[in-house]
Amino acid sequence: MANRMVQEEVQEKPLLDDYAAGDFYFASPSNVVHGTGVFERVVGSGEVAHLVKQALSEAREQGHEHPVIVGAIPFDRQNELQLVIPEKCVFSEPHQYEKESNEKFSALMQYEIEPVPAPEVYREGVNKGLAGIAAGDFDKVVLSRSVKVHSTEPIDPKGILQNLAQYNPQGFTFAVNLGNEETVEGKQRTFMGASPELLVSKLHHTVIANPLAGSRPRSEDPVEDERRAKELLQSDKDLHEHRIVVEAVKKALQPLCRNLEVPSMPTLIQTETMWHLSTVVKGEVLDDSISSLDLALALHPTPAVCGYPTERAFQAIQEIEPFDRGYFTGMVGWCDESGDGEWAVAIRCAELEGSSMSLYAGAGVVAGSKPEDELAETSAKLRTMLYAMGIGTKAL
Template sequence: MLLTDVLKQTGNELMKQYEVGDYFLASPNQTLKGSGVFAAVDWTPGQAKYPTLAESVQATISEAKEAGHAHPIVIGAVPFDKKNAAHLVVPKEVDIAGPIESGEAQDHNDFHASYTLEPVPKPEDYERGVNDGLDRIQKGDIEKLVLSRSLRMTSDQPIQVESILSNLAHHNTSGYTFALDLPKENDRSRTLIGASPELLVSKSGFMVMANPLAGSRPRSSDPVEDQRRADELIQSAKDLHEHAVVVRAVKESLDPLCELIHVPEEPSLIKTETMWHLSTEVKGIVRDEKTSSLALATALHPTPAVCGHPTEAAHEAIRDIEPFDRQYFTGMVGWCNERGDGEWIVTIRCAEATEHSMQLFAGAGVVAGSKAEEELAETGAKMQTMLRAMGIQDN
């Protein structure tokens, strides 16, 4: 086990060492890279030794330490659907460094390959799905519903995962960049890669923070228009309502586990290269320091920001309307140590990569007053994070 002092290595240097098959996660505070597998968390709902995923993770960490691992950390991905198994491991070696510094990406970015594109669902079918969701909202079955779509891209050249990761990290330093090895599918290696702006929850000692995002506008290259869109978002009754639904659910989920929670009265604006978002930082103090970051994360997941509200009714509507399995998209990625400290990120602005293909994902929140064509445009804008990292500038 190699645990590097953050002063001895920069996040940029650590990122250059990333190879496909590693577990990489960069946050605004630190950069973490795991390689090899010392132990895997074996937990499937209803078929496991431990009743919860968080308990299974802590047991795996304890067993790894007893087996001689000096500083075991669990890292990996949890799917959107809680009925599916998570992919979490204790890497053989872990390097930890400071955050990624902004700057020009290393351009080993020879994206001259041609792509075959397949939108799933087709744009017109996605709009029909949004209208279906609006009908359910009008009937009172659901208050909010998040509907997503995907873009399957097949290339005649190998996908340059390392280059895409470098581009994502350098252009999203205020967010969370990740590239995580996934279980093979049909004997094909897979990597979950992305740059999420949204922290689900972090825990350090007794301190807890969640940062739900809901309500968005695409950025504009024109500074005047860009500011107009930001001003419109912060005053939009529809978006403020959508955001309030998410923040309320986050507080309600954390309440049983925290003795003190602070929620700002009004949201603030944050921006990525491609989007404006309404943001609220929810801070709290956990009742029991032994409560792990993953226990907090599973209490929150899935939030109305990626599923809807009420959760079960929204989840059922997603199964009815979306023509694909989200798998890890809108799940969570993150890490947890033996003290239970860690951070878990909402898995958005992401793609699943194989040797010759990428499947990009994006979703949009549907509430009363939403318009199908606007939600379609929003998902397209959100896909720009991955497309730009691939060297594709077209909409």
């Protein structure tokens, strides 16, 4: 995708080297995007896609040669958008990093970990979700938990981003500035992560979505790791959970796309910590005016991060989870004037502010789910960020 983008530069070094706190950074298997400065913010009430198209048009009228919208949209659409048109947005091809051992990562010397909620309370929440499923309130609900890390020293967002980039070459590594002018005690707020999941991309007419649902933690034992992967592919519970998500994606895209290709069975993808069931859905936009953001908003939130039916699952999440998700399970990405762009599901992520960081992970609850298994799954997902911070996971 990068070979046709505006403001592309030939890079002798990775764009990540130029990243500084407050910038926008987004790396995918096909592009790296680095945005600096703020030409215009997308603010106001109303339909998001309309606000974005208006902002891009106004930026062009005000003299911006290549306006691109970048940023994050929260899980709850009633919350504040974090979308800006950078003063400068540079695109490049992906950079191939050499992996380094975790021991080389810069570890925090002193820190405290606080789970929210506590593990036993999370298990109780899963039981509440199972009770709702048994009562027929919904078929699936995704329940998440947070881990707060408090350090005695400032946490370096660039160092964490560099660590994430090494271990996520096939995924989506991102950093979004969450601060307007006012931040607590002047501290920079950054939303960052390494998501394995593409919500949707659009290049010219081509549309691709890649829903993930159904997971297993990886094992360091190769034999056990392979057993878990095979078991996941044959799990009726996980295949059912995956079908719910794929059907919802298909239903959302059908009014906007033609020639949709939806494989009948999922495949496996792997990250450093997880196995996932994956389906790649492809199609073409019905109309040139349909943007990547239009497509993303039609999909968001998918049952992979919320549940099904969406409205009922969303209400259950509000009742069970003891915190506001913010931008976790929202979406992060970019969209240019032509409508081309990429949007990733905001998972395997954290919000950083000064010497504190809030990490998030969730698990899909369906009939047959076990609270202890869902807790273990969230712990495995949290390791993505904890490893990038160079700290252990015993408290999970």
